[in-house]
Amino acid sequence: MTTTAATTRTILRAEGFSCPSCVAKIEKQVGRLDGVENVTVHFASARIEIDHDLARASVDDLVAAVAKAGYSAAPSAF
DSSP: OOOOSOEEEEEEEEEOOOSHHHHHHHHHHHHTSTTEEEEEEETTTTEEEEEEETTTSOHHHHHHHHHHTTOEEEEOOO
């Protein structure tokens, strides 16, 4: 499959992590979104790195997916 749309990397800061199983919950929930290609959750730093097609999955969609998994997140500059 070839993708012609540009992929954007968004970094979110999450709150509410208490265990490594939280990582799997977030990765699964965010990964279900249309346009999301890769999700990496860094437990120690509470960072979520998401590669996605911005036209199909907005930053608000990503934050909402993290919220649906039971955690709060916000866009981060680093």
